[in-house]
Amino acid sequence: MYTFDPTNLTDLNVQLGELDGTLQLVAIRNIYVASGIRKTLPSVLDKKRKIMLVMDDTPIYAGKSEIKQEIKTMLNDKNFDVTSLVYHHDNAPDGMVHADWKTVERLQGKLDEKTIVVSIGSGTITDIAKHATYRYAQESNVKIPLIVVQTANTVTAYTSNIAVLLKDGVKRTYPSRYPDYVISDIDIIKQAPFELTQAGFGDLMARYVSYADWYLGYKCKNLSKYTEVPKMLLDDMLEYLVHNASGLKKGNVETYTVLTKALLNAGISMSIVGMSTPISGFEHVMSHTLDMVRAIQHKKPLLHGTQVAIATVFAAYAYEELLSYKEPFLRSSITFPDRKKIEKTMRDDFKQQGFSSNAIKEMLNDYRIKHERWVDAERTIHEFIKLWDVEKKKLQSLVKKGDEIKQALDDIGLDYTIPDDMEFAFTHAHFIRKRFTSADLFFFLNKLNSGLYKRVLERVVGE
Numbered sequence: 327m328y329t330f331d332p333t334n335l336t337d338l339n340v341q342l343g344e345l346d347g348t349l350q351l352v353a354i355r356n357i358y359v360a361s362g363i364r365k366t367l368p369s370v371l372d373k374k375r376k377i378m379l380v381m382d383d384t385p386i387y388a389g390k391s392e393i394k395q396e397i398k399t400m401l402n403d404k405n406f407d408v409t410s411l412v413y414h415h416d417n418a419p420d421g422m423v424h425a426d427w428k429t430v431e432r433l434q435g436k437l438d439e440k441t442i443v444v445s446i447g448s449g450t451i452t453d454i455a456k457h458a459t460y461r462y463a464q465e466s467n468v469k470i471p472l473i474v475v476q477t478a479n480t481v482t483a484y485t486s487n488i489a490v491l492l493k494d495g496v497k498r499t500y501p502s503r504y505p506d507y508v509i510s511d512i513d514i515i516k517q518a519p520f521e522l523t524q525a526g527f528g529d530l531m532a533r534y535v536s537y538a539d540w541y542l543g544y545k546c547k548n549l550s551k552y553t554e555v556p557k558m559l560l561d562d563m564l565e566y567l568v569h570n571a572s573g574l575k576k577g578n579v580e581t582y583t584v585l586t587k588a589l590l591n592a593g594i595s596m597s598i599v600g601m602s603t604p605i606s607g608f609e610h611v612m613s614h615t616l617d618m619v620r621a622i623q624h625k626k627p628l629l630h631g632t633q634v635a636i637a638t639v640f641a642a643y644a645y646e647e648l649l650s651y652k653e654p655f656l657r658s659s660i661t662f663p664d665r666k667k668i669e670k671t672m673r674d675d676f677k678q679q680g681f682s683s684n685a686i687k688e689m690l691n692d693y694r695i696k697h698e699r700w701v702d703a704e705r706t707i708h709e710f711i712k713l714w715d716v717e718k719k720k721l722q723s724l725v726k727k728g729d730e731i732k733q734a735l736d737d738i739g740l741d742y743t744i745p746d747d748m749e750f751a752f753t754h755a756h757f758i759r760k761r762f763t764s765a766d767l768f769f770f771l772n773k774l775n776s777g778l779y780k781r782v783l784e785r786v787v788g789e
């Protein structure tokens with residue numbers, strides 16, 4: 327039994343309310359997680375409405391049954407009025423369907439007030455369905471019911487009220503909506519390609535550095551809120567997964583169920599605080615930087631969770647170095663440098679990587695906010711450093727050792743070939759977002775350089 331069960335949202339919302347009255351409660355009506363649970367779909371639908379199935383053209387199986395066809399037949403047999411919108415990968419310019427404004431608009435244009443949307447897919451399809459119905463509601467004031475049928479344990483999209491959309495080659499997070507129901511059939515999820523499961527597992531590892539980043543950001547006055555409730559939603563399941571990762575390789579139903587629930591809770595953990603801070607820190611900005619560099623080079627993006635997992639190992643080893651620093655070193659090395667000088671470095675370095683001047687301008691705007699907060703908080707930051715011996719212990723309690731994370735990734739056989747441009751991502755990620763992470767602290771300590779990267783890299787690739 328775990329502390330927070332996403333399949334019992336009534337109790338979960340009560341628990342959240344008791345722990346912290348400022349949290350947003352979860353506005354999902356129900357989440358179903360079990361083998362064979364897809365059969366429950368008709369019971370949450372309304373015969374007076376038109377059902378719009380939204381999916382891509384990749385066949386998905388549970389046992390020998392192709393479930394997109396199976397669901398269609400099941401609803402037709404029960405006399406529902408069913409139409410489908412299928413996104414074809416071959417029709418997309420780069421051979422891959424993306425959640426972007428075009429795909430969102432295509433679905434939005436087919437909706438009317440009598441529609442119920444049922445999405446069958448993983449992150450991309452879920453985000454398209456969430457955002458199309460969200461925008462429809464914004465424009466027409468009519469809320470369309472949305473049922474999400476999860477097909478893989480890749481991402482946290484199923485239960486979050488944000489959507490990740492591609493704009494000008496860059497993925498950004500936008501406020502969106504919760505689904506009304508989530509149906510997570512372990513028979514389907516277990517049969518998804520294993521690299522998707524590895525990616526979902528890898529994305530969750532981010533929590534072991536991002537939480538310390540959140541704490542740092544809060545202490546250095548970059549963020550105004552910090553709470554450990556989202557961490558409580560994840561910790562007991564993550565501990566189980568880290569120690570039982572090999573169960574996924576063996577197709578163990580129990581391990582798959584815990585991974586599914588952990589990813590569902592991860593989506594919830596961000597939504598209740600309205601920020602991605604619980605599972606997004608330095609490792610995610612590194613991953614976003616890599617995505618941007620790959621887009622410029624016209625390379626296909628790597629699976630999000632796989633890339634995040636690799637970046638998490640880097641960030642975790644970097645934390646070990648950070649936590650080895652002594653208070654006098656911090657006191658004498660901390661800087662509040664001139665922004666103009668930093669901006670010149672940003673312009674030069676990103677231009678050399680092929681970033682457009684517009685993209686650089688956007689970064690400079692975001693960075694300015696972070697830099698202003700840093701300079702404004704000078705006194706608070708000095709106070710924080712004075713208490714370094716105590717604060718260090720606190721940070722230590724929020725991170726996991728690099729070796730331990732690496733071991734878990736080894737246990738699920740995740741391929742952590744170091745992506746090209748990793749050093750650039752490691753040393754430049756902090757420039758692309760306004761949120762503060764450990765990378766910023768390294769930077770203001772004059773430590774975010776090749777030397778640190780090489781020391782960390784040695785440990786990442788070391789036996």
Ligand SMILES: [Zn+2]
Pocket residue numbers: 529610630631634
């Ligand atoms: Zn992620």
